[in-house]
Amino acid sequence: MNKLRAAVVGYGYMGFNHARIYNDHHDVDLIAICDAEKSNINSFMNSNPSLYSNVDEILDLGLDIVSICVPTGSHFDVAQKLISKKINVLVEKPITNLVSDAEKLINLSDKSKVILGVGHIERFNPVVTETKKILNEHVLGEIYQINVNRMGPNPNRKLDTGVFLDLATHDIDILRYLFEEDPINIYSRSKTVNSSNKHEDLGSSILTFPNNKIANINVNWVSPIKIREMLIIGSEGLATINFITQDLNLYENNYNDLDWGTMNILKGSSEGKMTKLSFKRDEPLKIELDEFISAVKNNSEFSVDGREGLKSLSFALEMINSANKME
Secondary structure, rough: OOOEEEEEOOOOHHHHHHHHHHHOOOOOOEEEOOOOOOOOOOOOOOOOOEEEEEEHHHHHHHHOEEEEOOOHHHHHHHHHHHHHHHOOOEOOOOOOOHHHHHHHHHHHHHHOOOOOEEEEHHHHHHHHHEEEHHHHOOOOEEEEEEEEEEOOOOOOOOOOOOHHHHHHHHHHHHHHHOOOOOOOOEEEEOOOOOOOEEEEOEEEEEEEEEEHHEEEEEOOOOOOOOOEEEEEEOOOOEEEEEEEOOOEEEEEOOEEEOOOHHHHHHHEEEEOEEEOOOOOOOOOOOOOOOOOOHHHHOOOOOEEEEHHHHHHHHHHHHHHHHHHHOO
C-alpha cells in the first residue's frame, strides 16, 4: 500500500510533535503543515511539507490523515471541514468544548466512513498499559480509592479552556479505561488563581464509581513543578504510577503490628514490600499515532474514537458544572 498522505493543522507544542513523528514514519508522507502563523514553522523535516495558513487550503490535497492540534474552540470547525472531505482525523483532546459539536462530528464521521480519533495520549502511555494488566489480574484486590495529581506551572500557550477540560480529561479517560466503568457521581470545586486566565486554573473533583470506588482528581496550573501521578489503593496493596517517568511501583499490604517501641510509634503497622515493575518504555504519542496510522491503513478501529472522546468531554463538563454550582 502507498504511504499515507498526512498533514498537521496547528503547529504549537503538540503540532510540532505530531509533525515530527509523521516525518519519521515509514508509512507516512508529511505533505502539509497548516498554521495561522507560518513563521512558527521550522524546517527540520526532511520531507519538506508545504506550508499553509488556512485549513481551506489543504482540503483538496488528497490527504489521508490529519492531526488537528489547534485550540479546543477551533476543533469543531476544522474537523468538520476535513471529515466532510472524507479525511481521517485525529483531534487532540478534548474532542470539542461542546457535547452537541462532538455528537455532530461523530455522526459526520459515521456518514463519511472515516476515522474520528481523539488524542487522549495518556491512554497509550506504557505505564497505563501495565497498570491495566495488574488490575485485570486483581493484584491489588478490591479497589478502594484512586488519587490523581496532575499539575504544573501556567502553560506557555494559548488557553481557551480551564484545567478541567485541558488536564482532567486525561484522568477521566485513564480511569474509564482502567476500570471499564463510568463515574456515577461527580463533586467539584475550583478557582482562578492567575487573573490572566479566563477559566479555572485550579480544581479538585471527587468521582464515585460503581462499588463505591472513590477517585480524587487534583489539577492545576499554579504548581512550581510538573507532577503527573496516580495512586491506586486496594485491599491487597497500593500502586503508584508516574506518567512522566513511566514508573510503576507496587506495595503489598502488611497489617502485622510491630512490637511496641520507637518504630511502632513512628510507623504504626509495618510497611509492605515494594516491587518496581519492569517493562518497555516508549513515547506515548508515537504509540498513539502508530495505532491511528495502522487503523487507517487496515480499515480497523482506533481505540479512542469520537464516542470515547465524547464520554470524557461529558464528564469534564460535569466537573465544571458542579464547581460552578458551588460559587
